[in-house]
Structure formats: C-alpha cells, structure tokens
Amino acid sequence: MINPLPQSGLWQPISGTPEATLSEQFWHSLFNFNVYRIMVVVVIILITWMVLDPVLGSHNPQLFFYAALIYLFCTGISMLLVLIRLPRFNWQIAIQICSDVMFITILVHFSGGILQSGLGLLLLASLAAAGLISRGKLLLFYASIASIGILLEESYTLLYVDGYHAQYLQAGLLSMGYFAVAWLAHALAKHTAASEQLALQRGIDLANMAEINQLVIQDMQDGVLVVNANGEIQQHNLHAEKLICLSPEFLVKGMLADQAPFLAERLETWRRDSNTNFDLLRIPVSNTLVHTRFVSVKGGSKASVVIFLEDMSHVQVQAQQLKLAALGRLTVNIAHEIRNPLSSISHASELLEEDSGIISTHFQLLRIIRDNTKRLNKIVQNILQLNQRDQATSELIQGDNFLRSFIEEFCYTEKIDIDVFSVAISGQHVVRFDGGHLNQVLWNLCNNAWRHCRKQHGSIQLILASESDDRIYLDVIDDGPGIDPGALNKLFEPFFTTVASGTGLGLYIAREMCEANSASLSYLEKPAGSHFRVICRGN
Known part of the structure; x- marks a missing residue:
C-alpha cells in the first residue's frame, strides 16, 4: 500500500476526492x-x-x-x-x-x-x-x-x-x-x-500468508510466543496470552523479561546451550503446568525465537482419569479385603476386653491391637476419600464466612482454643470450589499446623487474599520448626510422613482434591515455620 503524504507543510491531502481511482x-x-x-x-x-x-x-x-x-x-x-x-x-x-x-x-x-x-x-x-x-x-x-x-x-x-x-x-x-x-x-x-x-x-500474497499464519497460530492448542533477539514479544496467540496473563500494554512489542521473567530466564539458558532439557514449568500467574520448547526462526540462537508452551493440563487429566479408574478398583478391594478383617479384629479385641477372666498383663496387648486397628481403619478411610475426588461439584463459596465457620467447627471438634488462629482477610472474596473438598483440604492443613505449632496465641495464621480478579489464594502458616529441606521433594507423596502416628496421606489427598477443583496446593519455603498456599479460582 502506498504511504500517504505527511500532514504538514504546504501539501495537505484531501480525503474523499472524486479522483478516488488514483493513488x-x-x-x-x-x-x-x-x-x-x-x-x-x-x-x-x-x-x-x-x-x-x-x-x-x-x-x-x-x-x-x-x-x-x-x-x-x-x-x-x-x-x-x-x-x-x-x-x-x-x-x-x-x-x-x-x-x-x-x-x-x-x-x-x-x-x-x-x-x-x-x-x-x-x-x-x-x-x-x-x-x-x-x-x-x-x-x-x-x-x-x-x-x-x-x-x-x-x-x-x-x-x-x-x-x-x-x-x-x-x-x-x-x-x-x-x-x-x-x-x-x-x-x-x-x-x-x-x-x-x-x-x-506480492504484498497481497504476503498479507494473506500472514493472515493464514495468524489463523493457524491462534487455532493451535499450545501457547505460541515469538520473541526477537532483544527480548521483545513480536507475536503471540490467545492461548499464550491466557497462560502468562499478558497485560494490555504488553500486547504489542512488550518485553518478555517484564511480563514473564520465568520464561525469559529459560530463554537465556537455552540460548547459552540449545541442548538444555527443561523440567515442566508451573506458571505462577495462571497456575498452569506447561512444557516449554524453543525453536530458532533463522537457525541461530541469537535470532528470533518461537516459544511453544504446551499446556500439560490435558495430559494430567488423562493421567488422572487412568489413576482414578485404577484407584476405584483398588478402593473396592481395600473395602472388602482389609476393612472387613479389621472390623473382625476390632470386635474380637473388644470381646476380650470384656472378659473378666483375662489377666492384667494382656490389657496392654489389647490396647496395642485396638490402636493399630484404628490407625489402619483411618488409612482405609483416607484412601476411600481419594475415590471421591472426581465427584467435585463446583460451587460459589463466600470466603470470609466459610473461614469463620470452619475455624469454629475445627476448634470445637479438636478441642482447641480459638485464639490459636489469626485470620487476615482482604476484601470480599468468592471462591469457586467444592465445599466438602475445601473443608477437608483446610482440615488436613490446619491439623498439621496444630500438630507442629507452638500452640500459642496466633500460632496458626489463615490469610485470604487475591492475586488477580480470577485467582484467589488461601495461606495456612504456623510458627513451628518448619519442614526439613531434604523432605520437600517427597512432601506430597502418598504415605510419606515425618510423624510416627501419621498416615502420610493428608497432604497427598489435599493436593488431589485441589487439582480436582482446578486449584493448586504448594509449599512456600520460609526461614521459620511452615507455609502452605492454596490457589483457587475466583468468581
């Protein structure tokens, strides 16, 4: 297209003239x-x-x-x-x-x-x-x-x-x-x-090709970012915009380091060594797990680079469906093969306790049998709860009212002084979550916090705030000794516990229930105490 004349000086182009056919x-x-x-x-x-x-x-x-x-x-x-x-x-x-x-x-x-x-x-x-x-x-x-x-x-x-x-x-x-x-x-x-x-x-052909390329890019299931040698975002599709939450001022030639520093850091690492294998990346702003792939436009690491962000959520959904199917069959077998014998053992121990002819030294053995059958029964109940995580029913929950009701119920059930909790709520927040699942997640987190805190006034902090209009986070913080850094990698693995009386399923179940509600549960390292964060959807 021919550029018009400058709008200054003696020449002033007139729009809408009769000679419309001439350029x-x-x-x-x-x-x-x-x-x-x-x-x-x-x-x-x-x-x-x-x-x-x-x-x-x-x-x-x-x-x-x-x-x-x-x-x-x-x-x-x-x-x-x-x-x-x-x-x-x-x-x-x-x-x-x-x-x-x-x-x-x-x-x-x-x-x-x-x-x-x-x-x-x-x-x-x-x-x-x-x-x-x-x-x-x-x-x-x-x-x-x-x-x-x-x-x-x-x-x-x-x-x-x-x-x-x-x-x-x-x-x-x-x-x-x-x-x-x-x-x-x-x-x-x-x-x-x-x-x-x-x-x-040629210009028309290039424009058509560019439009076709844009349509193809926009239709891709992966996020696509084109970044030049200076780190400017030259082009992107809607999926990438949603994944990294591009601000309106960055929609045209924004700096990648300003908008997505976690991606800019990986890009620089890739430019130094293009054979680097990256782990999956959880994008903080959208809480999405992605696989990053970098492709140079002109074959050189210093040229423009196309960044592909493969959303792994659909892969996780498929894996979770397979896992839930297998878990469903496992829980049925547990119910029949373990729970029923446990009931028989527990009933037999109760009958022995009622026997007046039993000698006193055997009461200690019966107590051991009773405590361990209760522990095994609790493990079975926890595993059975996993089979219900795919039955999440999303509902709108008023955050401040839910927290106050939960604290009262938790303190009454666990016989804890309510002053142990310190609650900070910034504004009115509506959370999209299954109410039963959210209750269980908080119960597991607060139970762990109570077990390890100093049990003083304000030892457990609950913070409800928002990262953005549609992302709300809930923090559970205690003033205990914290978690050994060496155990962080196994923190959410099933049956991993640092307490002899624990089952090792509480945090694992809590994370599974968060993922069933399109939320996440993570541990934030801090110098003292433990800090768990639940990031969930807002209204």
Whole structure:
C-alpha cells in the first residue's frame, strides 16, 4: 500500500476526492512537478530582471517578461488546482503539459529562436515528467504537440522576422529528442507500473500468508510466543496470552523479561546451550503446568525465537482419569479385603476386653491391637476419600464466612482454643470450589499446623487474599520448626510422613482434591515455620 503524504507543510491531502481511482502517490508526484514548473519560471524571470544583457528575451524583452509573468500566474493556478484536486488528474496533466508547450514556445520565439535561447530543452523535462506521472498515457500526443509547436514557431519566425536564418535541422533534431524522451519515459513508466503491480500482488500474497499464519497460530492448542533477539514479544496467540496473563500494554512489542521473567530466564539458558532439557514449568500467574520448547526462526540462537508452551493440563487429566479408574478398583478391594478383617479384629479385641477372666498383663496387648486397628481403619478411610475426588461439584463459596465457620467447627471438634488462629482477610472474596473438598483440604492443613505449632496465641495464621480478579489464594502458616529441606521433594507423596502416628496421606489427598477443583496446593519455603498456599479460582 502506498504511504500517504505527511500532514504538514504546504501539501495537505484531501480525503474523499472524486479522483478516488488514483493513488496518493500520483497526486504527490503532480504536486512536485508543479513545484518544479514554478521554480523554472521564477528562475527565468529573475535572469531576465537581474542580468543586464540577457540572452533570454533578446528579440523582445518586454513581451518576454510579460509572457513569463503570465506563465508564472498559470503555474500558480495549476498548483492550486492540484491541491483541491479539481479537475480530474488526467485533465490536469494534459492542461499543464499543453500550457508548458505553449508558453515555452512563446518564450523561445521572443528569445530569438531555438539555438539562441535553448529554452526548447525545457520541454524534454516536462515530457519526461508527464510520462512518469501519467504512466505513459498520451505521451506520444504530448511529444507531437511539442514538435508541432517548435516547428510552427520556426516557420513563423522565418516568415515575419527579417534576416532570420532557418533552423529546421535543429528544430527537427529537437523534435526527435521529444519523441525519444517520450518513448523512453513510456517504457520506464510501463516497467514501473508492472513493478508496482507485482509489488502490490506480492504484498497481497504476503498479507494473506500472514493472515493464514495468524489463523493457524491462534487455532493451535499450545501457547505460541515469538520473541526477537532483544527480548521483545513480536507475536503471540490467545492461548499464550491466557497462560502468562499478558497485560494490555504488553500486547504489542512488550518485553518478555517484564511480563514473564520465568520464561525469559529459560530463554537465556537455552540460548547459552540449545541442548538444555527443561523440567515442566508451573506458571505462577495462571497456575498452569506447561512444557516449554524453543525453536530458532533463522537457525541461530541469537535470532528470533518461537516459544511453544504446551499446556500439560490435558495430559494430567488423562493421567488422572487412568489413576482414578485404577484407584476405584483398588478402593473396592481395600473395602472388602482389609476393612472387613479389621472390623473382625476390632470386635474380637473388644470381646476380650470384656472378659473378666483375662489377666492384667494382656490389657496392654489389647490396647496395642485396638490402636493399630484404628490407625489402619483411618488409612482405609483416607484412601476411600481419594475415590471421591472426581465427584467435585463446583460451587460459589463466600470466603470470609466459610473461614469463620470452619475455624469454629475445627476448634470445637479438636478441642482447641480459638485464639490459636489469626485470620487476615482482604476484601470480599468468592471462591469457586467444592465445599466438602475445601473443608477437608483446610482440615488436613490446619491439623498439621496444630500438630507442629507452638500452640500459642496466633500460632496458626489463615490469610485470604487475591492475586488477580480470577485467582484467589488461601495461606495456612504456623510458627513451628518448619519442614526439613531434604523432605520437600517427597512432601506430597502418598504415605510419606515425618510423624510416627501419621498416615502420610493428608497432604497427598489435599493436593488431589485441589487439582480436582482446578486449584493448586504448594509449599512456600520460609526461614521459620511452615507455609502452605492454596490457589483457587475466583468468581
């Protein structure tokens, strides 16, 4: 597409003109041509006025000067018509070339002929400009008019000027020059028009290809980011925008390091070593687990890079479905093969305790049997709860009311002083979660916090706040000794526990229930105490 002229200075393009079929460049060229015409006439007038014995106008200086002034006035009118674009473009170029032929022929006559003044050469520039501006239209006609004008002037001078020697040879050579310039300008204009048409078609093809590429990119299930060598985001699709939560001001050429520093860090690592294998990345802003892949656009690590963000949530969903199916079968077997024998053992131990003939030393053994059957039964109950995680029913929960009710219920059930809890809630937050699942998650976290805290006023902190409009986090913090850094990698594994009386399923079940509600549970390291964070969806 041809760029319009600057909106400053003398030239002011007019939109919505009748000559809608002509491009802005044609009018700009015609404007420049008229500037040239005005400058030529002004120079001619200045030479006539300032030089004492000028060659120009030697035959009749006074009429030459008046003709030049009328010529300047006509070129000024032509400039005004170009600015208002009236009449049509083709009419304007025809009128201007014809006026150039007429006035230059008159100036040649008043200057004593072709050889003495040399003004006839000015028509060469006018014909060349007309050919380029009008793309060769009527160019041979303009050359014919110029040739006829020069020949008529030569004939008139020969007939009415005494002592004048005919210069038909020079007039013929000049006329041949007019046709030669016209032909060359026509060929150049034709080539230029073909080049412009080809460039226009190539531009359309490139625009169509770019649009097709954009449609393909937008339709991809993976997030796509194109980053140049300076770290600017050149292009992205909607999925990438959602994954890393691009701000509106970064939608066009934002810096990757400002918007997604975790990706910028990986990109720099990849540029240093393209064979680096990266682990899965959990994007903090969207809490999405992704697989990152970097591909250089031009084959070099310093060139533009395409970053593919493969959302692993669908893979997790498939894995979870397989796991739940297997877990469902496992829990059925546990219910029949373990729970029923446990009930028999527990019932038998109760009967033995009621037997008056049992000796006192056996009561200790019966207590061990009773405690271990309760522990095994609790493990079975926890495993059975995992089979219910796929039955999550999302509901809108008022965060502040839910926390207050939960704390009262937890303290009453566990027989804990309510002053142990310190609650901080910033604003009104509505959480999208299964109410039973959220209760169980908090119960497991608070139970662990109570077990390890100092059991003082405010030892357990509950913080409810928002990261963004649709992401809400709930923190459970205690003032206990914290978790050994060596155990962090196994913290959410099933049956991993640091307490002899624990089952090792509490945190595992809590995380599974969070994932069933499109939420996440993570542990945040801190110098003292433990800090668990649940990030869930808002309303």
